[in-house]
Amino acid sequence: MRRVEFLRQPLAALVVIAVAAAVVPEYWLFLATSALMSAVALLGLGAVGRAGMNSLCQLSFAAVGAWTVARLSVWDVPGSIIVWVVAGGLAAMPFGLVVGLPALRLRGVHLAVVTLGFAAAADVVVSAVNFPGVDSYQQVGRPGFLATDRQYFVYAGLVFVIAGIGAELLGRTRTGAAWRAVRFSERATAASGTSVARAKLSAFAASAFAAGVAGGLLAGQVGMITAQNFQTIGSLALFVVAVMAGAEYVGGALFGGVLMTFVPELFRRAGISQDWANVLFGAGAVQALSQGSSVSEGLARRLRARRPAPVPPPRAATSGGEPPLGTEPLLEVRGLSVRYGQVKALQDVDLVVPEGTVMGLIGPNGAGKSTLTDALSGFIPSATGSVTLAGRRLDGLPVHRRTAAGLRRTFQQDRVPTGLTVGAYLRFAAHRRVTPAEVGDVREFLGCPPEDAHVADLDVGSRRLLEVAAALLARPELVVLDEPAAGLAHAESLALADRLVEVPARYGASVLLIEHDLDMVRRACARIVVLDFGEVIASGPPTEVLARPDVARAYLGDEVALT
Ligand SMILES: Nc1ncnc2c1ncn2[C@@H]1O[C@H](COP(=O)(O)OP(=O)(O)OP(=O)(O)O)[C@@H](O)[C@H]1O
Incomplete structure (x- = not known):
């Protein structure tokens, strides 16, 4: 049972997505697809978060993914959007590695500022160049079986579940353990023989991959993308929601994606400026930081607290004999x-x-x-x-x-x-x-x-x-x-x-x-x-x-x- 425990959250997400696909009206499913894309990008932020780092340029990586998908669509590369989004993720990875390089020397707020600088620079570049297909009014193509919003929602849902399982599996590998170890102590990680640099760079690469996939999904959803979709303020909002919801958890990423999409929409319907949603998220993040845990972490702690505390076995002195003197x-x-x-x-x-x-x-x-x-x-x-x-x-x-x-x-x-x-x-x-x-x-x-x-x-x-x-x-x-x-x-x-x-x-x-x-x-x-x-x-x-x-x-x- 314990072996498959890590599948619990992705499978629960799968059930929620399947039910939503069956009963939710098409208009809301379009928004729900946006929530799933944000959730995939949040899973990526969870990877850098696990390694104790902050990244404020997640949408810049998403822009690389979106650009790649648009380019492959214009070229009509075989494999359809299903293959193109993976290519979008892969294309974003080198950018993740480059942005991760300063993390080898910088920590905390200094690293965050560098990633913010990258996001601002990416804003300038993305605004200056049109995405492929925009000049010729050519939409990103979708195969017939993904033509409707409902079908595309199911596709985005499956991508999220696969990304969630991937994140959970990665968390159980040496790399995932190295991320957590680096977050706790770089010195102890190095002393155990693990490369701190490799751990940090792999976290950034994984994060960029997820963001690239999310950007690719967005390109397929809206058909024609513009710089507006990837502004720095969006990366900041994503980061703040990651802190509040707990993007290291699959459930937290999904919850964060839902918040990011539906809260502004509800504000819009109520005639309130959508910017207030960002203010709300900011307040939530401050609350999470002051409590020392995100919503997901708090829930996980409460669930753990229900289990009886581990009782250390008795450690009685049993003479081990004379201390050995040694030889050479x-x-x-x-x-x-x-x-x-x-x-x-x-x-x-x-x-x-x-x-x-x-x-x-x-x-x-x-x-x-x-x-x-x-x-x-x-x-x-x-x-x-x-x-x-x-x-x-x-x-x-x-x-x-x-x-x-x-x-x-x-x-x-x-x-x-x-x-x-x-x-x-x-x-x-x-x-x-x-x-x-x-x-x-x-x-x-x-x-x-x-x-x-x-x-x-x-x-x-x-x-x-x-x-x-x-x-x-x-x-x-x-x-x-x-x-x-x-x-x-x-x-x-x-x-x-x-x-x-x-x-x-x-x-x-x-x-x-x-x-x-x-x-x-x-x-x-x-x-x-x-x-x-x-x-x-x-x-x-x-x-x-x-x-x-x-x-x-x-x-x-x-x-x-x-x-
Ligand atoms: N990073 C540092 N910068 C300046 N001085 C230091 C630094 N680390 C240790 N020292 C000084 O070096 C000397 C040796 O310190 P060290 O911590 O190795 O002693 P220790 O025997 O381990 O002490 P304790 O039993 O308290 O751990 C002390 O005078 C200490 O103040």
Whole structure:
């Protein structure tokens, strides 16, 4: 049943469309076709929205689709409007990629402004050139079986349902998961080995494809198109409705399409200026933004809230045995230094993590632990010194190549995307093909919630464990855990320590554990390294190192042993 759950909304839409086709008068069906076309364009906006980006030029892409369909119609290319709208979508995709390029550097309002600039430029171009067929009064041709408004409505409805199924299917692929992950954290997405650039560009390309299809449908509906159909104000209205209705959902896109078409029409009939419809949509979007959720997201949350909250399995401490000591050097760090302006965050750090061990890295706040993690995983390109993993130099490599070389990391702050289920996140973040048995094994091993639980419904501790589980599932050579026990109760931290002791033998990965919880460190680690003011001040077995007065002084500013 869960396998076809994603079909629920497109199929519900199909039923609504079929009923409307049977009972609604022809005049209203013409308007309903417009609603379906807006809904297809909104589905495209949903794709960029899923990736956390804003696009204000959706109708510019639609203009490319419409132009393509008009051109193919004038040339009378075989395949009729059925094939031409697909060609319209494909023709819009390169434009989507071009507009998406600034998204690799810009975010939020800056990106929105760039897309708005593109829409304004497209306005100028579209106004200056006539669409194909307009000069010769040649309408876009429709085959006999799509001649009436009712038939064309059914065609547009089928296109919407197919687009909806496509959107849902895409959401279940690695690409769809990457969109949600990018929206939540670009850094964590990169650290899982996924290309952030590819994720963003694919979202823009998918969005442009949908808009191109919608534009092509419009060309077929009205027969002769003009620049008026694709003005920037229309793109803005589409964006605002996407925010309000929730275009990431098939139902939300359909609801948005209906609003966009019928609200202005109702205003017109009531003798009110249609511009007031845009004001209304704007107010709806402000409301959605202030509540932090669209109409569809709010409904989905309410439905989820009816289900019982996922109960994390008990995570009891079960001694994992003696911490393994390790053998040959796996990670070798020499002379690693990082400066932030005048602050020397790391100074000539030398560090060796042997293969097959769990090594602890401790130090007071501001000692440089997170900086070290960032430098090892490639987030600080200005870091100097050498980093070698299993004999391979990593320094100078970008994040995703270090990940591919076998170095995985987790983050101190919660970086698990809330838009995914536990299973979808684990499969995405593993960044390799994993079997259901592997996913179940690591989930049980660490005491993670069931696969169908939504990340958004989990407590912070469970999310942290999920991040660790995903890192192990990736089968790295070395996993660097940045305070994985933050958010866990003390007993759960000790249970996690026991699990970590087993990791080298069970998953073939060594662990560099950064933690403030010294009980956990003592339990999990055979050796520890202490950082203070960016320098290594001690290393060795935990009992010896924590008994040293200089280590106690670094932590407490006093000569009190930490044992
Ligand atoms: N982006 C930054 N810009 C400037 N200084 C920074 C930056 N990030 C860290 N620092 C400084 O670098 C030093 C090391 O910080 P870092 O966060 O690595 O320490 P930490 O040991 O991880 O601390 P905590 O245990 O609180 O996480 C600190 O002095 C910090 O203020």
